[in-house]
Amino acid sequence: MTPSERAAWLRAEIDRHNRLYYIDETPEISDTEFDLLFRELQELEATHPELRTADSPTQRVGVDPVTGFDQHRHLVPMLSLDNAFGEDELRSFDERVRRALGTEEPVTYMAELKFDGLSMALTYEDGLLVMATTRGNGEVGEVVTTNARTVRGIPYRLLDAVPGVLEVRGEVLMFKEVFDRLNRDRMARGETPFANPRNAASGGMRQLESKLTAIRKLNFFAYGVVPGTSGLDMGSQSHTMAWLRQQGFPVRGEGRLCHGADELVSFANHVETMRSSLPFGIDGVVIKVDSLDEQRELGFTARGPRWAIAYKFPAEQAFTLLEAVGCNVGRTGTITPVAELTPVYVGGVTVSRATLHNYDELARKDVRPGDTVIVQRAGDVIPEVLGPVLEKRPPGAVPAPIPTHCPQCGTELVRVAGEVALKCPNKACPAQIAAKLIHFASRGAMDIEGLGEKQIVRFLELGYLSDLPSIFRLGELREELIQLDRMGEASVSKLLESIEASKSRPLDRFIYGLGITFVGDRTAQTLARQFGTLEAFRKARYDDLIEVEDIGPRTASEIEEWLEEPDNQALIDGLLALGVVPSEADAPIGDRFAGQVVVFTGKLEQIDRSDAEKLVTRLGGKAAGSVSAKTTLVVAGPGAGSKLDKATSLGIDIIDEQAFFDMLPANVR
Numbered sequence: 001m002t003p004s005e006r007a008a009w010l011r012a013e014i015d016r017h018n019r020l021y022y023i024d025e026t027p028e029i030s031d032t033e034f035d036l037l038f039r040e041l042q043e044l045e046a047t048h049p050e051l052r053t054a055d056s057p058t059q060r061v062g063v064d065p066v067t068g069f070d071q072h073r074h075l076v077p078m079l080s081l082d083n084a085f086g087e088d089e090l091r092s093f094d095e096r097v098r099r100a101l102g103t104e105e106p107v108t109y110m111a112e113l114k115f116d117g118l119s120m121a122l123t124y125e126d127g128l129l130v131m132a133t134t135r136g137n138g139e140v141g142e143v144v145t146t147n148a149r150t151v152r153g154i155p156y157r158l159l160d161a162v163p164g165v166l167e168v169r170g171e172v173l174m175f176k177e178v179f180d181r182l183n184r185d186r187m188a189r190g191e192t193p194f195a196n197p198r199n200a201a202s203g204g205m206r207q208l209e210s211k212l213t214a215i216r217k218l219n220f221f222a223y224g225v226v227p228g229t230s231g232l233d234m235g236s237q238s239h240t241m242a243w244l245r246q247q248g249f250p251v252r253g254e255g256r257l258c259h260g261a262d263e264l265v266s267f268a269n270h271v272e273t274m275r276s277s278l279p280f281g282i283d284g285v286v287i288k289v290d291s292l293d294e295q296r297e298l299g300f301t302a303r304g305p306r307w308a309i310a311y312k313f314p315a316e317q318a319f320t321l322l323e324a325v326g327c328n329v330g331r332t333g334t335i336t337p338v339a340e341l342t343p344v345y346v347g348g349v350t351v352s353r354a355t356l357h358n359y360d361e362l363a364r365k366d367v368r369p370g371d372t373v374i375v376q377r378a379g380d381v382i383p384e385v386l387g388p389v390l391e392k393r394p395p396g397a398v399p400a401p402i403p404t405h406c407p408q409c410g411t412e413l414v415r416v417a418g419e420v421a422l423k424c425p426n427k428a429c430p431a432q433i434a435a436k437l438i439h440f441a442s443r444g445a446m447d448i449e450g451l452g453e454k455q456i457v458r459f460l461e462l463g464y465l466s467d468l469p470s471i472f473r474l475g476e477l478r479e480e481l482i483q484l485d486r487m488g489e490a491s492v493s494k495l496l497e498s499i500e501a502s503k504s505r506p507l508d509r510f511i512y513g514l515g516i517t518f519v520g521d522r523t524a525q526t527l528a529r530q531f532g533t534l535e536a537f538r539k540a541r542y543d544d545l546i547e548v549e550d551i552g553p554r555t556a557s558e559i560e561e562w563l564e565e566p567d568n569q570a571l572i573d574g575l576l577a578l579g580v581v582p583s584e585a586d587a588p589i590g591d592r593f594a595g596q597v598v599v600f601t602g603k604l605e606q607i608d609r610s611d612a613e614k615l616v617t618r619l620g621g622k623a624a625g626s627v628s629a630k631t632t633l634v635v636a637g638p639g640a641g642s643k644l645d646k647a648t649s650l651g652i653d654i655i656d657e658q659a660f661f662d663m664l665p666a667n668v669r
């Protein structure tokens with residue numbers, strides 16, 4: 001393909017994806033893939049300026065508005081921002097800004113969340129909302145005033161009767177919780193679910209009947225004022241935001257003033273880590289030179305301002321091919337379907353396998369080998385397949401068969417009465433043993449460094465491991481281990497030291513490591529605290545267990561059943577005989593939190609969350625994972641999201657980390 005053919009192809013392709021995105025609301029590619037196409041065209045046009053056409057998508061934003069709404073020519077075009085991917089590009093933006101301003105000094109920037117919704121321009125006259133418009137093609141947008149009146153947070157009237165015309169810009173979006181609920185309802189009615197909250201919001205804004213907008217429960221956050229409107233000049237972006245907040249606009253509090261590139265980089269990293277805990281989607285941070293004088297000095301290019309940039313995070317969703325549906329055998333023999341995917345970069349990592357949860361879920365989602373599927377990896381959550389892109393289903397694609405026999409040991413599978421799960425009943429199934437060992441050695445349990453999944457599978461194959469106690473006999477095989485490929489003296493010593501150290505892990509980690517059904521890390525902590533010693537725990541029966549707060553009948557019977565099984569008691573004896581001595585639960589140290597139910601949310605700077613929770617329990621209180629009517633106190637750090645919102649709406653006391661420390665008795669601070 002010649003450069004000119006490639007440019008024409010890129011233009012057509014970008015236009016097609018723009019239409020799919022903005023008008024049909026059924027995108028076929030991820031934002032990252034779109035950005036790559038766009039960049040390639042930009043670069044091609046930069047090296048071959050003769051290929052740049054007036055109608056090239058690089059010369060405009062979005063797509064022409066569709067009919068159905070009145071059109072409005074924006075007073076000031078609604079431009080888009082240039083993107084920066086990664087730290088280097090962020091630093092070059094800062095260098096460009098400093099060069100243009102002719103300064104060596106660090107520039108002051110306002111760094112804000114980049115909301116993943118649709119932009120909206122709101123016009124106020126003498127303090128009253130008179131018009132709301134979408135971005136449209138950047139020059140001309142659609143008038144959606146009645147719809148905008150149904151959006152939460154868009155004020156009809158400002159606090160002050162700001163004289164003249166004021167134009168405020170911001171983003172309309174849908175909260176994740178609303179999106180999930182709407183999609184559940186849609187699926188229950190047999191309707192196609194929305195692809196993502198942004199599509200749902202943008203479709204909602206462009207309904208011809210505003211009642212249909214209202215039921216989508218959209219939200220709005222303001223991010224700027226069109227300079228010059230209402231004769232206002234706040235001097236800086238940060239002052240503008242403070243003023244908007246005073247006038248009654250919803251303004252998120254995460255924005256920060258940053259001095260120079262290092263602070264920008266650390267802000268961007270901070271936001272990236274708390275991204276998944278926000279109650280709505282963001283796709284990056286927007287960085288703006290704070291001073292309006294400096295903004296004017298920097299000015300604009302054809303596409304956007306020189307004083308701002310969008311620092312984009314890796315997309316959390318991507319499209320890829322479902323090559324096959326395999327299955328995984330869990331530590332209790334549960335068989336779960338697993339998607340085997342053409343590797344795809346999503347949420348910052350390359351994903352080639354993703355869970356499909358169980359066979360009912362697989363049937364409900366109806367993803368078939370050969371399908372193009374949407375894969376999501378949000379935050380630290382394990383990757384999952386959201387669903388198929390039906391338009392791309394190849395003819396003849398059929399659902400993957402449900403297995404009848406264990407893929408590892410060939411035993412016939414059983415379906416446990418009343419449960420959706422398929423199970424392999426063979427306790428000696430090698431896959432179950434491997435899964436048990438992996439869980440026992442994992443970070444949240446015995447935390448044995450150097451004994452991860454790969455190593456465990458290898459040692460099982462060599463016969464060096466066979467069950468949990470065999471881990472503590474690995475020392476006898478020191479010479480054999482050293483001879484292994486990629487092992488050597490040093491790593492074997494490290495591994496054996498780490499095994500030795502794990503022998504005295506706290507009781508709760510040991511209990512968690514046993515892998516009893518329904519006993520997660522939090523339940524294990526409760527059990528360790530309640531029973532205090534391993535001896536007391538291993539004698540517990542249903543009646544003792546059901547007394548424990550937070551342990552329901554199902555968990556109590558599972559634990560009782562596990563403890564009554566002679567093989568399991570023998571397993572504990574075996575571990576004790578090999579020198580495993582779980583250290584006993586932390587003793588109470590006071591009653592400062594007696595009667596309190598405390599929830600920690602957001603990032604804590606000075607203490608680990610699990611240590612903070614331990615302090616609360618040792619001081620007579622209860623630490624919970626989610627906010628409910630029972631919660632009495634919420635400790636919120638930076639990045640606190642939906643839990644904080646919920647606590648606010650329930651009127652629960654909210655304090656910061658320092659105030660929490662101030663509550664502690666002097667001897668434990």
Ligand code: IVH
Pocket residue numbers: 078079080081082112113114115116117118119120170171223224286304305308310
């Ligand atoms: S300022 C001159 N601030 O991102 C453009 N935009 O690519 C000024 N967006 O269309 C835009 N959060 O819809 C700005 N805090 C924020 C934003 C934000 C999201 C969107 C906006 C714009 C796009 C820019």
